[in-house]
Amino acid sequence: MSEPLLTLEAVRKVFPGGVVGLDDIDLAIGSGEFLSLLGPSGCGKTTTLRVIAGFETPTSGRVILDGRDIAPLRAYDRPVNTVFQDYALFPHMNVEENIGFGLSLRRVAPAERRKRVMAALELVGLPEKAAARVGELSGGQRQRIALARAMVCEPRVLLLDEPLSALDAHLREQMQLELKRLQTELGTTFVMVTHDQTEAMSISDRIVVMNRGRIEQVASPAVLYDQPQTRFVAGFIGTMNLLPARVAAASAGEVQLDFGAFQIVTPVEDVRLPAAGSEVTAGIRPEDLVLSGVNGAIKGVASSIAFHGRSLRLRVEAAGGLSIAVDIPRQGDSKSLGHTEPVSLSLRPGALCRIFER
Numbered sequence: 001m002s003e004p005l006l007t008l009e010a011v012r013k014v015f016p017g018g019v020v021g022l023d024d025i026d027l028a029i030g031s032g033e034f035l036s037l038l039g040p041s042g043c044g045k046t047t048t049l050r051v052i053a054g055f056e057t058p059t060s061g062r063v064i065l066d067g068r069d070i071a072p073l074r075a076y077d078r079p080v081n082t083v084f085q086d087y088a089l090f091p092h093m094n095v096e097e098n099i100g101f102g103l104s105l106r107r108v109a110p111a112e113r114r115k116r117v118m119a120a121l122e123l124v125g126l127p128e129k130a131a132a133r134v135g136e137l138s139g140g141q142r143q144r145i146a147l148a149r150a151m152v153c154e155p156r157v158l159l160l161d162e163p164l165s166a167l168d169a170h171l172r173e174q175m176q177l178e179l180k181r182l183q184t185e186l187g188t189t190f191v192m193v194t195h196d197q198t199e200a201m202s203i204s205d206r207i208v209v210m211n212r213g214r215i216e217q218v219a220s221p222a223v224l225y226d227q228p229q230t231r232f233v234a235g236f237i238g239t240m241n242l243l244p245a246r247v248a249a250a251s252a253g254e255v256q257l258d259f260g261a262f263q264i265v266t267p268v269e270d271v272r273l274p275a276a277g278s279e280v281t282a283g284i285r286p287e288d289l290v291l292s293g294v295n296g297a298i299k300g301v302a303s304s305i306a307f308h309g310r311s312l313r314l315r316v317e318a319a320g321g322l323s324i325a326v327d328i329p330r331q332g333d334s335k336s337l338g339h340t341e342p343v344s345l346s347l348r349p350g351a352l353c354r355i356f357e358r
């Protein structure tokens with residue numbers, strides 16, 4: 001990233017009553033980036049957005065935009081706009097008035113205002129709705145109008161708080177693509193809150209995974225999936241078998257993990273070579289395991305099979321009391337896998353176990 005557009009430095013937010021909303025957040029956001037804040041309910045996503053927008057004052061720390069501390073600026077004076085979860089459109093105004101509201105506050109002349117409102121409507125694909133009442137619009141159309149209203153003032157940063165959560169699954173997927181297209185077209189920096197990992201993964205340049213007011217990891221979708229840095233991220237992004245193990249032996253590039261009833265040798269992905277004898281959590285993706293005749297290291301019985309489109313998700317109760325998810329191709333002998341069928345699993349060649357602190 002070149003010079004960041006927006007930086008949060010050691011931002012902490014303690015609410016009256018002592019609830020820690022944000023616990024020391026450091027984050028640098030690049031110009032033109034589509035960044036998502038992802039995490040479970042209550043982890044501090046909305047608070048982060050509100051601190052950037054100026055609706056919330058940090059207890060300590062700094063928010064820097066374009067190289068200057070924006071703490072003294074009130075929300076209205078910040079070059080930032082927010083799209084709220086419930087759209088927050090004004091019901092007594094028509095579409096044009098809704099979109100033009102921020103421009104009137106900024107005393108933009110009517111002719112110029114109308115021009116910009118129409119351009120914004122064009123951008124979200126609803127040029128014919130200028131005179132419509134909010135009540136006449138569908139959920140998807142309201143969402144587009146809320147977007148147009150937030151973008152018409154040409155903010156440096158557009159903040160979006162769960163912008164698509166009120167839409168049904170099909171429309172939601174369509175709007176995700178629209179959001180991405182808009183962001184690319186405008187080159188505006190988007191910071192979007194979502195608790196939906198699929199949504200975050202499909203449209204973000206980078207994702208900030210948050211947990212309990214802290215940042216666990218900031219990375220591209222692919223890096224988050226392939227190289228989760230913490231046990232929390234490993235368990236939150238995609239499906240990961242998280243199994244307790246003991247490090248039986250560790251040498252450069254290779255670790256032998258003892259799961260009690262079986263052992264697995266895995267390459268280690270990074271410099272975080274665990275100490276021999278330490279208790280760890282091993283993370284294995286379901287797609288990194290294969291059924292392997294009778295020779296696999298992991299012996300168990302199949303307890304259930306679920307349909308997952310191109311693959312089947314098999315649950316295996318392994319020796320030693322571990323329950324393990326395995327993805328297997330639909331073709332082949334999967335039909336014969338009834339309940340309590342003995343199976344044997346091994347790590348797919350080239351795959352690895354991730355190793356986390358217990």
Ligand SMILES: Nc1ncnc2c1ncn2[C@@H]1O[C@H](COP(=O)(O)OP(=O)(O)O)[C@@H](O)[C@H]1O
Nearest residue numbers: 015019020021040041042043044045046047048
């Ligand atoms: N105004 C407030 N007063 C007290 N606690 C708050 C307030 N706003 C948020 N919190 C608390 O701060 C934490 C983070 O909240 P929030 O940022 O809304 O989470 P998220 O958007 O990730 O679900 C939660 O524990 C929440 O209850």
Ligand SMILES: [Mg+2]
Nearest residue numbers: 045046047193
């Ligand atoms: Mg929230």
